[in-house]
Structures are given as C-alpha cells and as structure tokens.
Amino acid sequence: MFKNTFLTASVLTVGLFALTNCNQQPAADNQTTAEASAPSDADIVKRGEYLSNILVATTATHPKR
C-alpha cells in the first residue's frame, strides 16, 4: 500500500515536472511579450485573493458560523 502510494506520487511528480517544463518552453520564446505586459497592481491583488481563497481551505483563519 505504502509502496504503491509512493510510486504513484513519484510518477505524478515526475509527470507534473515534465508538463511544467514543456509549458515553459513557449513562454521563454515569448519573453518580450511577457515583459511588455507586466501584471498591474490590481492583477497582483487579484492573484493574492485567488490564492488565499484556496489556501485558507476549510480550516483555520476564517472563523465559522
């Protein structure tokens, strides 16, 4: 059981790593475009809101009713 979980996790990690790297290639080619459109302050705050909503999970930090 443990071995299987570990194997699955390893395969997923390697897979994700590969995927992430693939996705980065075109971005690198487009560097000038990316530089030209640096995120605005509003974009950054929006990203922070998005992240916080996920990270806060169902647990602490937000009191419950």
Next chain:
Amino acid sequence: MTPQGPVLDMARRFMGHPADEPFSAADKKELIQSQFVAVFSPGMTAAAGPWGVSFAANITPDDTGIGAWTEAQFIKAIREGKSKGMEGTRPILPPMPWPSYKNMTDEDLKALFAYLKTIKPINNTVPKPQSL
C-alpha cells in the same frame, strides 16, 4: 455551526481565532499527550496537540493582525515558520501549514501579502499559544 458543519464566515475572514470564543482541551490532556489525538475547536480556529494549544493568527491589516508587518516579514514567516517573520522569534506552530506554503514562489507570496493588505482590518487579539 450548521447541520452540514462549520461554514466560512466571510465577514470575519482572516481575523483568526475570535478572542471571545473560549477553547480548552484541559480534560483531554492525557489523550493528547498519548500522541494519538489532537483536538480542534468546532470552528477549527483553535487546536490542541502535542505542541500545546495554538490559535489561528489574525492576518487582517489591523494593528492586532499584520497591519504593521512588512512584506519581508510576511515572506520570512511563511518561508521559515518564524513568528512575526522576525529573527529570534518562536517557531510558528501547527496546524499552520507553512511547511507546504513555503514552496510558493516569491511572486505568489507577494501577491498574497498585497491582497491581505486590501481587506478590512479587524480588531481581534488572538490568545497566545498555551501549554496543554
């Protein structure tokens, strides 16, 4: 608390464990010290485990929260699990998942901090950690 369990109270978001909400696990000390059990408050903002009793921090931009914090402090707190993000402070206790959150990029941590600075400040002095 609802029949479906605790529901996020968005009006009090990020204010941490409410100062007026009592929590004690004194009668479960032995069980907790056996290291087989940890105990949460129903709203899950307070927890007692082998580390003692911890209370979710106020991370609104109030003086009782992270109002006076710099971005660098926030990043250090999450990356190194240092309370207040300062040198020589105590470690941030469980269940704060900083050992996972520390893997966020600088960009994402900065975005989180920028967002937290925009939310409504809530005055709430969270209790200090306690021993069991």
